Amino acid sequence: MLVVTLHTKLLLPAPLGKLLSPQHGVWQNAENNNVDFNATLKFPQLKAKVDVYLDDRLVPHVFAEQENDIYFVQGFLHAKFRLWQMELQTHAAAGRASEIVGSIAFKHDQEFRRLGMVYGAEASLKEMESDPVTKIICDAYTAGVNAYIATLTESSLPLEYKLIGYQPEKWSNLKSALFLKNMSENLAGGEDDFEMTNAKSFFSKEDFDKLYPLHQDSLDPVIPKGTVYGIPKLELKIPAAADSLYFSNKDITVTQEQKPDKDNGSNNWAVSGTKTKTGSPILCNDPHLSLKLPAIWFEMQLSTPSYNAYGVSFPGAPGIIIGFNDSCSWGVTNGGRDVRDYYEIKFRDDSRQEYWFDSAWKKTEFRYEEIRVRDSTTYFDTVAYTVFGPVMYDKTFSGDRTSNSRYFAVRWKAHDPSNELKAFILLNKAKNYQDYLVATSYMKTPGQNFVFASKSGDIAMRTQGDWPAKWKGQGDFIMPGTDSSYMWQGMIPPDETPFQFNPERNFVSSANQDPADSTYPYYLGRGYSIYRGISINRRLEAMENITPEDMMTLQTDNYNVFAEMTIPLFLKNISETAMTDSEKKYLNLLRYWDYNNAPGSKAATVFAVLWKNFDKAVFDDEFKNAPKVIMHPYESNLLEGILSDSAYGFVDNISTPQQETLADEIKSALENSRVELEQAEKNDTIEWAKYKGTSVKHLLRLDALSRLKLPIGGGTHCINAAKATHGPSWRMIISLTPQTTAYGVYPGGQSGNPGSRFYDNFIDKWAAGEYYSLWMMAKGEEKDKRVKWRMSFNNN
Amino acid sequence: MKFIVSIALIALLSLAACLYLPWWTIAIVAFLVAALVPQNPASSFFSGFIALFLLWGYLAWYLSSNNDHLLAHRISLLILKMDSPALLIVVTALIGALVAGFAALSGSYLRKH
Numbered sequence: 001m002l003v004v005t006l007h008t009k010l011l012l013p014a015p016l017g018k019l020l021s022p023q024h025g026v027w028q029n030a031e032n033n034n035v036d037f038n039a040t041l042k043f044p045q046l047k048a049k050v051d052v053y054l055d056d057r058l059v060p061h062v063f064a065e066q067e068n069d070i071y072f073v074q075g076f077l078h079a080k081f082r083l084w085q086m087e088l089q090t091h092a093a094a095g096r097a098s099e100i101v102g103s104i105a106f107k108h109d110q111e112f113r114r115l116g117m118v119y120g121a122e123a124s125l126k127e128m129e130s131d132p133v134t135k136i137i138c139d140a141y142t143a144g145v146n147a148y149i150a151t152l153t154e155s156s157l158p159l160e161y162k163l164i165g166y167q168p169e170k171w172s173n174l175k176s177a178l179f180l181k182n183m184s185e186n187l188a189g190g191e192d193d194f195e196m197t198n199a200k201s202f203f204s205k206e207d208f209d210k211l212y213p214l215h216q217d218s219l220d221p222v223i224p225k226g227t228v229y230g231i232p233k234l235e236l237k238i239p240a241a242a243d244s245l246y247f248s249n250k251d252i253t254v255t256q257e258q259k260p261d262k263d264n265g266s267n268n269w270a271v272s273g274t275k276t277k278t279g280s281p282i283l284c285n286d287p288h289l290s291l292k293l294p295a296i297w298f299e300m301q302l303s304t305p306s307y308n309a310y311g312v313s314f315p316g317a318p319g320i321i322i323g324f325n326d327s328c329s330w331g332v333t334n335g336g337r338d339v340r341d342y343y344e345i346k347f348r349d350d351s352r353q354e355y356w357f358d359s360a361w362k363k364t365e366f367r368y369e370e371i372r373v374r375d376s377t378t379y380f381d382t383v384a385y386t387v388f389g390p391v392m393y394d395k396t397f398s399g400d401r402t403s404n405s406r407y408f409a410v411r412w413k414a415h416d417p418s419n420e421l422k423a424f425i426l427l428n429k430a431k432n433y434q435d436y437l438v439a440t441s442y443m444k445t446p447g448q449n450f451v452f453a454s455k456s457g458d459i460a461m462r463t464q465g466d467w468p469a470k471w472k473g474q475g476d477f478i479m480p481g482t483d484s485s486y487m488w489q490g491m492i493p494p495d496e497t498p499f500q501f502n503p504e505r506n507f508v509s510s511a512n513q514d515p516a517d518s519t520y521p522y523y524l525g526r527g528y529s530i531y532r533g534i535s536i537n538r539r540l541e542a543m544e545n546i547t548p549e550d551m552m553t554l555q556t557d558n559y560n561v562f563a564e565m566t567i568p569l570f571l572k573n574i575s576e577t578a579m580t581d582s583e584k585k586y587l588n589l590l591r592y593w594d595y596n597n598a599p600g601s602k603a604a605t606v607f608a609v610l611w612k613n614f615d616k617a618v619f620d621d622e623f624k625n626a627p628k629v630i631m632h633p634y635e636s637n638l639l640e641g642i643l644s645d646s647a648y649g650f651v652d653n654i655s656t657p658q659q660e661t662l663a664d665e666i667k668s669a670l671e672n673s674r675v676e677l678e679q680a681e682k683n684d685t686i687e688w689a690k691y692k693g694t695s696v697k698h699l700l701r702l703d704a705l706s707r708l709k710l711p712i713g714g715g716t717h718c719i720n721a722a723k724a725t726h727g728p729s730w731r732m733i734i735s736l737t738p739q740t741t742a743y744g745v746y747p748g749g750q751s752g753n754p755g756s757r758f759y760d761n762f763i764d765k766w767a768a769g770e771y772y773s774l775w776m777m778a779k780g781e782e783k784d785k786r787v788k789w790r791m792s793f794n795n796n
Numbered sequence: 797m798k799f800i801v802s803i804a805l806i807a808l809l810s811l812a813a814c815l816y817l818p819w820w821t822i823a824i825v826a827f828l829v830a831a832l833v834p835q836n837p838a839s840s841f842f843s844g845f846i847a848l849f850l851l852w853g854y855l856a857w858y859l860s861s862n863n864d865h866l867l868a869h870r871i872s873l874l875i876l877k878m879d880s881p882a883l884l885i886v887v888t889a890l891i892g893a894l895v896a897g898f899a900a901l902s903g904s905y906l907r908k909h
Contacts, residue, residue: 018818020856020887021814021852021892022852022856023815023855024814024818026871027859029867031863031867033862702874703873705874754870755866755870756866
């Protein structure tokens with residue numbers, strides 16, 4: 001009985017006896033501090049010898065005689081150090097997380113099935129496998145992962161499998177495709193169509209245009225203002241009745257709760273040799289993603305007779321994603337355009353067999369989804385597919401965004417076949433600008449701003465992606481799905497993609513702001529973040545004789561340009577009469593602040609709290625009777641609104657008889673902030689880093705396996721965009737001198753094992769804004785003291 | 797003497813069996829040893845209890861100290877809701893001890909009947 005109790009999950013989610021048995025359970029994951037990774041391994045799948053040198057930070061430097069062998073070993077190493085996260089993330093991407101964690105993930109799974117994640121991954125896989133080169137690479141990678149899985153025993157299973165109590169399944173090429181599809185969901189899955197439709201229906205047209213303006217005066221786009229664009233090659237036809245059926249149509253798709261804000265941003269830039277001390281270009285990139293343990297990145301060097309690349313890879317996919325080789329360097333920020341739209345479908349009846357399209361009943365296709373839920377019953381879901389894509393929301397699934405009475409199909413760019421992996425494989429080998437152009441042309445979704453710099457002195461930026469060519473306003477709201485006139489009419493031709501190559505200003509940069517200004521002939525939508533871009537361009541403009549150390553300072557800069565634009569306006573408009581002492585004290589903190597979101601800054605906290613309350617003071621009255629699912633104006637909309645018009649209409653509180661002014665709203669925001677700030681002082685959380693509490697959380701959100709409340713500054717509108725659970729996921733600086741000088745750091749560690757000293761050993765350095773020197777190991781350096789272990793892979 | 801021999805046998809056989817077999821073979825080992833080595837039920841229980849308390853306690857301590865108790869800090873927080881590697885080692889030892897102790901007790905009753 002005792003044995004049964006301790007072997008099953010009666011006491012804990014995991015069987016206690018099995019879990020704590022020193023020869024089987026978690027104690028086996030307590031990695032010896034003098035762990036020996038040396039190994040000689042034999043795999044018949046290999047064509048020749050592969051040597052792996054693990055350095056003191058556990059970065060593998062992989063040297064293969066045959067190019068395809070390197071992907072086998074990369075798969076093996078990814079699995080050896082990160083298997084659990086690879087499987088969890090791909091299960092989550094496929095809407096299978098419930099199989100692992102139970103009903104807590106059911107909603108997520110159902111949403112992802114209905115979004116067509118597997119449908120999209122299958123389309124990508126077909127494209128990837130139709131290319132013989134990518135097919136061989138994926139096959140080798142998959143074989144490597146599976147070769148590692150085959151070595152696992154009960155005791156060597158990664159910790160999380162033991163805690164939750166399940167076994168890994170075999171890897172497949174589809175899983176790599178799913179991993180990449182997950183990145184598309186992350187980076188190109190954002191849209192506010194329901195929220196915007198409700199906003200359009202709730203507010204008058206005049207108010208709507210003010211609340212959600214298309215253009216912002218302060219914008220400094222990726223491709224600078226003043227760039228001349230030609231006549232667009234695509235002529236887009238706006239549907240004849242769009243004004244009445246679409247733009248002015250009042251239609252509230254009610255429901256209960258707001259979805260979380262999409263939070264993804266990134267910085268990248270490159271400067272040409274004329275601005276650097278050495279005369280060679282410097283390239284910098286810091287992609288901002290959810291901060292997770294194990295980290296999303298795994299650092300490595302891949303060296304074959306045909307190329308030699310170093311950088312960060314995705315555990316789950318072959319190749320180096322962001323990095324450098326012997327000729328050049330590349331990096332990405334998210335393009336952020338809206339590539340996911342909704343169409344309302346009219347089915348003939350509840351059976352969903354036929355829908356009305358272009359004046360006829362068209363047959364529906366069905367995809368059957370089986371969602372297995374751990375410790376519960378399996379759920380069967382039938383999803384209807386139309387010419388647009390899957391009917392995501394219907395009578396059985398509202399996603400908390402719609403009422404359960406109507407049908408909405410999703411048209412998502414990530415459903416189209418594409419082979420993004422090829423872009424990265426070709427970048428790993430790129431020798432010059434031409435190679436970069438060819439490589440990036442394979443990047444369709446998620447569209448990225450690709451920065452490039454080469455040792456030959458070139459710098460470039462392409463706002464790369466397969467972007468739907470939309471007429472102005474297309475896809476901002478839910479569109480009618482009864483005829484083809486509202487469908488996307490084509491993709492923007494690649495030669496009309498905004499780009500810069502060796503520009504006069506001698507630098508290129510992107511930070512998720514609008515790719516181009518309003519003269520660009522295609523519709524770009526709204527919702528870009530503009531402030532980091534302003535900071536970066538202002539600084540790069542002024543910098544000369546730049547060194548990599550200068551770039552470190554810039555990349556970890558905590559200057560808050562949003563505060564710089566807001567505070568003088570606040571100070572000018574506030575009246576200090578009848579203000580309490582503590583309110584005066586807070587106001588003075590702002591008055592003498594240098595606008596740096598330093599870790600110890602109290603003013604940064606005061607500003608964050610004050611802005612939050614200011615936003616409430618201005619908008620709460622207007623939104624009081626609005627549907628719950630509604631677009632909240634961006635911070636930039638409010639700031640630009642009061643900057644350009646001090647009589648900004650929304651400052652009046654419409655629930656009071658008198659007319660409030662900007663000064664009244666600032667004053668009331670300060671009054672409302674006082675309580676929270678006094679409380680923060682009492683709790684010793686008034687300092688910015690403590691208030692913000694940046695944390696790197698384990699994928700299962702277990703605090704015991706996470707790093708909480710790190711001493712780091714920055715924040716949303718700072719170049720150092722370290723937010724509460726989101727921020728710079730990899731900082732990289734590459735000086736393209738003849739002998740490359742490279743620096744990098746990510747908030748995590750190379751090992752995914754929480755029982756390893758390599759699990760989170762980079763985090764303190766990352767938080768402190770320090771970097772590691774990245775070592776591009778050369779043949780002949782095998783005896784270098786940085787080499788700690790050697791794994792040799794042989795074919796016999 | 798039989799007591800000491802039982803403890804040594806249970807500990808060593810458990811260690812060997814668990815190299816290849818599931819963790820609960822410690823119960824089979826303790827049961828068999830108690831069934832074969834004649835002792836009163838109390839002594840049988842304590843020989844199994846002490847054998848596995850020492851074995852699992854030592855193994856857990858050995859693995860953990862070579863790891864600077866890095867994992868034990870995290871797992872104790874997770875399972876015991878307090879940061880105490882020592883307590884996690886004791887809990888581990890106790891689980892092994894109780895399983896082997898009761899298995900040995902059953903073994904000694906079997907021999908009697």
